[in-house]
Amino acid sequence: MRFIDEAKIKVAAGHGGPGSVSFLRDAMSPRGGPDGGDGGKGGDVVFVASTQLGTLQDFRFKRTYKAPSGMHGSGANKSGSSGADIEIRVPVGTTIRNTLTGEVVCDMIEDGQHWIACKGGRGGKGNAHFTSSTHQAPRFAQPGEEGENMELTLELKLLADAAIIGFPNAGKSTLISRISAARPKIADYEFTTLTPNLGVVEMPEFKSFVIADIPGLIEGAHRGLGLGHKFLRHIERTRLFVHLLDGSRFLEDATGPDEKSFDAAIDNLIERYQIIRKELGLFNEKLVHKPEIVVINKLDLIESDPALVERARTALRQRITSIRGTHPLGKEPYVVSAASGSGLPELKFAIQEQIESYRTKAELEAMGTKLPDDEEFRT
Ligand SMILES: Nc1nc2c(ncn2[C@@H]2O[C@H](COP(=O)(O)OP(=O)(O)OP(=O)(O)O)[C@@H](O)[C@H]2O)c(=O)[nH]1
Ligand SMILES: [Mg+2]
Known part of the structure; x- marks a missing residue:
């Protein structure tokens, strides 16, 4: 299950530094020649x-990038x-397009791949370059290029890291709307x-994960x-x-x-839990062994009796552990x-922790996940 994350940004390389106009002047050569050095190149x-990195979240906060300009040249070449x-x-996995033309300018497919999007301007030549037999003391230099x-x-294209599963009306959509945008x-x-529905859940330290409802x-x-x-096929590839x-x-x-x-109330919850697991297993046995976090929702309707909630949690914990x-x-x-x-x-941290422990591709493959297919969903 994939979803398209998109960010529009502006980037600009640095301006070239201007060349220098300078003449050598010292006790030995009072009428020395031009010695203005070249300007430095602007940054790429x-x-x-x-x-x-897993998402384009960082680009929500910073949309303009400018490399520094080159410094101007100076005397003594x-x-x-x-x-x-x-x-x-x-x-x-990021595809980079020219926003104005829509053309794909680069596909970033390999870890460590470099792509120079914008070249810095060349530095201007200093006046030392412009001497000739007829023009021995040029008083000009080139400006740097833009x-x-x-x-x-x-x-x-994002792959959902985690999928929220459960019966209709369990509150899956409510949950995703609470923890993501x-x-x-x-x-x-x-x-x-x-x-x-897919959402990016933002976590501290600029981390994030993608969750599907x-x-x-x-x-x-x-x-x-x-x-x-229809969607069981897609959740095969989520980590959790x-x-x-x-x-x-x-x-x-x-x-x-x-x-x-x-x-009886515990049995009832466990029975429903088992029905879903059975369906997953009948679709693909591997789904039953995928890491999962069990969550009881609608606490607001039971929290008036905290002792009962705790007792239920203990009982469920045992039952779930033995089933799984x-x-x-x-x-x-x-x-x-x-x-x-x-x-x-607390739940968000637990999900993040689990996802991170299954982040490597090798582990994904070991879990029997397939390569991404072409079906995409936009939020
Ligand atoms: N009291 C209470 N109601 C909730 C809670 N979470 C969801 N609901 C309600 O439960 C109903 C179903 O919520 P949804 O989020 O639409 O459930 P769903 O699991 O996405 O349902 P489907 O899309 O039909 O599978 C709605 O009326 C929600 O307002 C909760 O924590 N407490
Ligand atoms: Mg829903």
């Missing part, structure tokens, strides 16, 4: 591809120093979401029931599932008159309210 604008090149780091400039559009439709009926899954999804099956369970009925169920109500056969991740299951935002900062 260089793009560098890096696997360390001294050249001005060149303006330093500036390097603009972009994620591997650096190139361009308006560029950066495009990156995505604004999907949210409504109190099933199958509100018809196509995936996919249409709700239901029993029989693997053979085409509901909508989610955020499995969202609807906790809205839990309080009512767990505090019923029967003393077994609590256990892996250790719980951090404080799993996370109990959150996508509506009020409570518990979300």
